[in-house]
Amino acid sequence: MEVKGKILAKKGDNKAFKLDDSNWYNLNDNVIPSLEKMSKGDEVVVTFEKKGVSRYVSKLSNTTYEQPKETPKEEVKSSTGFACEDCGKELKDNKFKKCFMCNKKNPTPKGDKKEYKSYDSPEKIASIQRGNALNAAAAVASGQQFEDPDVAKQFTLLLAEDFLLWLRAE
Numbered sequence: 001m002e003v004k005g006k007i008l009a010k011k012g013d014n015k016a017f018k019l020d021d022s023n024w025y026n027l028n029d030n031v032i033p034s035l036e037k038m039s040k041g042d043e044v045v046v047t048f049e050k051k052g053v054s055r056y057v058s059k060l061s062n063t064t065y066e067q068p069k070e071t072p073k074e075e076v077k078s079s080t081g082f083a084c085e086d087c088g089k090e091l092k093d094n095k096f097k098k099c100f101m102c103n104k105k106n107p108t109p110k111g112d113k114k115e116y117k118s119y120d121s122p123e124k125i126a127s128i129q130r131g132n133a134l135n136a137a138a139a140v141a142s143g144q145q146f147e148d149p150d151v152a153k154q155f156t157l158l159l160a161e162d163f164l165l166w167l168r169a170e
Contacts, residue, residue, distance in 0.1 A: 004063065007040050019046065025055045034060045056072050062161035 005019035008129040014035045016026050019096035025048055033133055038044065039058075047059035082091040096103070137160035 001050065004045050007038060007042050007044060007068065010035065010040060011036075018095070019044075023055060025057045026056045027060070031057050031060050034062075038062055129164060129167050130160075133167055134160045136160070136163050 003019070003021065005021055007017050008020055009018040011017065013031050014027070016024055018024050025046060043063040045061045045063055046057055048055045048057045050056075070156060080090060080092055080096045084091060084099040084102050085090065085097050086097060089099045089102075091099060134156075137156045140159055141152060141156040144152075144155065147156065
């Protein structure tokens with residue numbers, strides 16, 4: 001279905017909005033960037049699908065204005081001779097190719113492989129899990145009465161092993 005209206009309200013995470021027809025519309029993930037560019041009061045054309053009482057938007061277009069076309073970048077002459085490759089802002093040296101703001105907007109990808117730090121290595125995580133399981137088992141065992149220390153030790157270790165298996169399954 002398709003409807004035209006004015007945006008009355010937007011949810012903070014841009015996953016839903018309310019039109020002047022007093023209905024809320026949920027956005028499919030691919031439409032969220034479109035709503036981020038729009039603001040309250042904009043006229044929009046909404047293509048949606050109704051599922052029960054909910055309305056899921058598959059296409060959202062703004063009728064208030066056309067999207068601005070990209071203007072060609074003007075080269076800025078800098079006194080240092082170094083400029084940001086994106087915006088042309090003057091850089092103090094050639095240590096970086098982009099200014100702070102442009103680099104912050106579009107950081108370079110770090111790669112798909114997860115790099116472990118010394119504090120989150122698999123060995124360290126396993127050690128922490130063992131310690132947590134043993135502490136939980138000791139807390140349970142402290143409320144019990146045992147005949148001798150060996151029985152208490154066996155009970156605690158068996159319980160800790162079960163807790164560790166459960167913890168690693170999470």
